[in-house]
Amino acid sequence: MRDIDDQEWKAYVTKCTTGEWPVPPGFVSDKNNWLCRAIVGRVLYFIKDVEGALTVLSTFINDVEPDMDDHPDQGMCEAEHFVLSLRDISEIIWKLTKNGDAALQYLDRAFKICRKFPYRFHTEARGDIWYRRLNILAESGRLEQAVAEAEEMVTNEKQESHTPKPIIPDPLYEKVNPYIFYSLRFLAEQKHKKGETAKACMIFAEAYRYFPLSAAGVRDVTKAMETKDWDEQYKAWIFCTTYQYLPWEKQPVVSLRD
Structure with missing residues (x-):
């Protein structure tokens, strides 16, 4: 890892441990631990210190690899910290x-880790990484490639899912697949941009078959599907995308000991 001046590091840590969203000092105290740097870098980006975030993240992102066997019951694993750092x-x-x-x-790089890591993530990193990739392809002049890759992902994931299965089977998660959902969401949004709103709505309806839905989620999706006007239905689908009704990957129940 590249070195960071002690005084510079302390300034970054102070920004992260004070202010409106303070991070516990114990999480960010060791500048020689890349996990601490990952947290500091992402927090700096969250509080809009873009220059500081880029500086800190750049000191380790090309020099370390996460331990792919690290998967604690509580808290984020090394792979997830690394994926989120790559994302930012x-x-x-x-x-x-x-x-x-x-x-x-x-x-x-982040996507390869998502596909390789067989354990749970605590965030939506897997699907989010894929969705961001598709959008950057599209926005950098490679829309046809992005559409083709999204369609291919849907086909391949329907044949063999790469989504980690819950430790305890849960019918709510039987069909959940963030790769399919985000691919279909991307395709729906592209149809809407072309003025094909009805097709966009139908794709969104399929996409939400692969999304983890709570009772509130079922209510909102049903409302969207029952909306007759295509423009209004599309707005209803976009409303649904603003909510994470259930975690993408089912987390174990925490039991407290006496």
């Missing part, structure tokens, strides 16, 4: 430079 540095590079190839190299 990709987004920073894309926003600053609009260089698709530069941004995609980090998303491609």
